[in-house]
Amino acid sequence: MFRRQFLAGGSAIGAATIAGCGSLESRAIDVPPVLDDPPDAIYVPGHVEGMDLVGTETTGEYTVGLSYSYPHRFWTITGNERERTSIDETDSVHLMATVWDPETGLVLPDVGVSIEITQDGSLVSQETVYAMLSQPMGVHHGGNFTGLSDGETYAVRVAVGATASRPTGTFTGRFDEPATATFEFTFETSAMQAIRFERLDRAGERDALEGMSMDAVPTGVALAPEAIPGRTATTMADDIRYVASLVDPPAGVDGQESYLAVSPRTRYNGYSLSRMGLSATLEDDETVTDGQLTRTIDPDLGYHYGTTVPAVDSAELSITVDTPPQVARHEGYETAFFDVPTAKLSL
């Protein structure tokens, strides 16, 4: 049977379904428009949406959490370009996968993720999904999916590809194999409509919504400065808070005497900012090091950008953003982290 015939044949049922979920339709209309003139910064969006957990599963070296919410608009980022992905009327659901190390609970923001949806062995959808950042939902991979029907049960397979960040310390040699987690998901519009959806009257304020606490799934909050070993210092540049530290080189790094680790995170919620191009200049009386930092995942230092350096007693550090975080942005983050001034701090 051809798919379009199938869709045509199902249209009567489809109409009934839509009639039965009028609140979903009206909800879609209720989504407040994107602010006309948002600040070039993190800001409070016009509404907040909750999410529901489908489940968690450990597969290979990864634990995967799968959640869902209403279809979202979001912005993809390529270099300094931002492109909006609007909600399509055929979108059924926004699926979110969070991937972390089961031993440390550290979110792995630099893996590749794709999601396949099947029903009784037949393909419903399959997409490569984007690394994303959301104020309530934190660091995850997500995308909108079409073609789900109310009350139907699907197999959702979340395929995790190797991490693109360098694993160091006891992570050395890990996260280099793909693995797939399979979830059973019953799509129910009534359950989705029960997910929190609220308009906010402080839209546009320079602040962020709190991260949603889901005990089962970490949100990708970076390590607190006091939890990072070595000689540390913090500073801010626009909406990026940096924690820099000088430590002994972790295992897996060909080393000089010392190692510089820079951990950027969002100003309000402290989410790890991944997939950036960062370079650093470290100077005492003369330039000690000057160059691009390597995206790295380490159990003690967390997700960071690092390089080996000679030992220094005290030094001035400048951090420059060469490429803003290449993660898709949910509302309230889409205008942030561009044109960030060079940050300076003393270590």
Added chain:
Amino acid sequence: MQAMEARPGYDRRQFLKTAVAAGGTVALSACLEISDEQVPGGVGDPSSLPDRQHAWNDRVRSDEYGNVSLPRHQSLLYLALDRDGPPTDADRKVVGGALRTLDRAYERSNEGLIHSIAYSPAYFERFDEPLPASVDLPQPRRLSPFEEPQFDTQDALLHLASDRAEVILEAEAALQGEREQVNGVAVDVSITDALTVDDRRSGFVGPGMPADRQDVAGIPDTEPVPEAAPLFMGFEAGFRGNQATEDYVTIDSGPFAGGTTKHVSRLRQRLEDWYVEQDFEDRVTELFSPAHAAEGLVEGVGENLGSDSGLTPEMIENVREHAREFGRVGHAQKAARANRDEEGNVRLLRRHVESTDGDVAALHFPSLQQGISAFEEVRRAMNGTDLTDEPAIRQRVNNGILEYIFTTHRGNFLVPPRRHRVLPSPRPA
């Protein structure tokens, strides 16, 4: 199968487009009712045919630029030997007889039937002695840090190709003992007396065919595939200048001299974002290179390109600069980094075709090369993993066409020369 009934007024092209995908005897009989053209016959003496089973290029159509046009209908039969251990003389008699029947029945051309049989590493493991070092044929393996394909480890792969759907179906029927004669030649044995068809995959390629068949999962409902495109992604491929020659991919020493190796993958295609999120320029960037888009080198489906894809050594060398400047890299420029030898010769001969098996858009991707390692090196270059330190280039996003293709199967095979095509031992005399 009621849909396969030929009925008056039913457009022949509409009907034939589904026939090979559907397969089977009902499809065939319906097919034969509506197609009464004479199919050219084969040779009286099959040993008079050329030794290279993979020598197809001078037996199929070429366009005005010398680009080879592959036969429009194809089928891949994955075959399993019905016994443990090595094959017997009786098995060889069956397989040899069945293949000779096809040689006698059909002209070896796109008008008749082109076929080749190949054998897997698992097949050769049936024997005590290993393959000689002149044959580079590892077991299939994972070739990217994100794929988890199924491995095709059946014993043999029989590849059938013709411009005529009914020829593919009739040949398959004959191989399976469902015909007493085929194109006027008596059928004495069926290959299924020794081998079981474990899987059958169908394919097609050529202008108009993808557009006609785009009503499948993986292609957006806007019917975006251009009529002129030979492939679902909307562009020409397999330009003469970007393909290895048959000479180049031929094994040149050892008992299998005159043969070649064949890697066959199946890639599911998900072209919603390809056609809806990306515009024409984005697609040119991701399939060819950012320079192709910036300089407007590709028109339409690429009909202006002539005999090569327009990829220059400079574009191949500058892939990292492109990553930095454009935040994207092209599929062709990445893969080409490993697809040239020191003298600049292309190493792979790609013969990919589209598929709508199971009403899902997919690509069957046979590639011929002297040794499987060459394919593996090109695929790794295509992964662009080395470019992902540039943050805009993700594992699969902005990284050629990796976002849209999902590898579901991989298999490796040896295509022996004709003299050893019947269930060969690893060291045939």
